[in-house]
Amino acid sequence: xxxxxxxxxxxxxxxxxxxxxxxxxxxxxxxxxxxxxxxxxxxxxxxxxxxxxxxxxxxxxxxxxxxxxxxxxxxxxxxxxxxxxxxxxxxxxxxxxxxxxxxxxxxxxxxx
Amino acid sequence: xxxxxxxxxxxxxxxxxxxxxxxxxxxxxxxxxxxxxxxxxxxxxxxxxxxxxxxxxxxxxxxxxxxxxxxxxxxxxxxxxxxxxxxxxxxxxxxxxxxxxxxxxxxxxxxxx
Numbered sequence: 001x002x003x004x005x006x007x008x009x010x011x012x013x014x015x016x017x018x019x020x021x022x023x024x025x026x027x028x029x030x031x032x033x034x035x036x037x038x039x040x041x042x043x044x045x046x047x048x049x050x051x052x053x054x055x056x057x058x059x060x061x062x063x064x065x066x067x068x069x070x071x072x073x074x075x076x077x078x079x080x081x082x083x084x085x086x087x088x089x090x091x092x093x094x095x096x097x098x099x100x101x102x103x104x105x106x107x108x109x110x111x112x
Numbered sequence: 113x114x115x116x117x118x119x120x121x122x123x124x125x126x127x128x129x130x131x132x133x134x135x136x137x138x139x140x141x142x143x144x145x146x147x148x149x150x151x152x153x154x155x156x157x158x159x160x161x162x163x164x165x166x167x168x169x170x171x172x173x174x175x176x177x178x179x180x181x182x183x184x185x186x187x188x189x190x191x192x193x194x195x196x197x198x199x200x201x202x203x204x205x206x207x208x209x210x211x212x213x214x215x216x217x218x219x220x221x222x223x224x225x
Contacts, residue, residue: 004155033212043202045158056212090223091155100163101213103148105155 002026004104006092012110016081023092023105024076032075033069033093035102036060039065043091049075114139114205117214126224130192131175131221135203138184145186146204146213147177154200162186173197198223 034046093101118135148156160171
C-alpha cells in the first residue's frame with residue numbers, strides 16, 4: 001500500500017542552524033501539506049502546496065519557513081534559522097483531493 | 113472558522129468495554145470530519161472520515177463514528193476495546209473546499225486488562 005515517507009526520523013540541530021525536512025508524498029497525489037505537533041499539544045497546520053505553489057499557510061509559517069518540491073517526488077520543509085520553540089514533530093501529508101490526507105510518520109526535530 | 117473540541121484528554125476503559133471518544137466541531141460550512149489514531153512514536157493513521165455521504169461511518173479496526181449535525185458532533189465508538197486500541201486519537205475537521213485540517217487536542221485512550 002502506498003504511503004508517505006519522511007526523512008530523517010529524528011533531527012537534532014543547534015539553535016540558529018538551518019534544517020531541511022524531507023518528505024516523499026504518495027506518487028499520484030496532488031496536494032501536499034506540512035503540520036507540526038509540539039510535544040503534548042495538538043497537531044497544527046503549517047502550509048499546503050498545490051501546482052508548485054503555496055495555496056494556504058498559517059500564522060506559524062513565517063519567513064523562517066519555506067517549502068519546495070524540487071524534483072517532482074520530494075517535498076521539503078526548510079527552517080532557515082531554528083529556534084528552541086521549533087522543536088516539534090513535523091508531519092508531511094498528501095492527498096489526491098481535498099477530502100482526505102495521508103500522513104507520514106513524522107520527523108522529530110530537536111533544537112538545542 | 114473551523115474548530116474541534118475533544119472532551120476528555122484521557123479516557124480509560126476496561127478490555128471488552130465500550131469505547132466512546134467525543135468530538136464536537138464548529139464550522140460555517142458543511143464539514144468534512146476525520147478521526148486519526150497515533151500510536152507511540154508513529155504518524156497519524158486515518159481511522160475513518162465523513163464527507164457528506166452516510167452519517168454513520170465505519171472505519172478500520174472496528175471503529176465507527178456518527179455525524180450528528182444537530183449536535184455538531186462526530187463521536188468515535190467501538191463496541192469492545194482491545195489492548196491494541198491504546199493510543200492517541202485525534203478528531204479533525206476541514207471545509208469541503210479548504211485545504212487545512214483543524215485538529216482537536218487529542219484523547220489518550222488507555223485500555224485496562
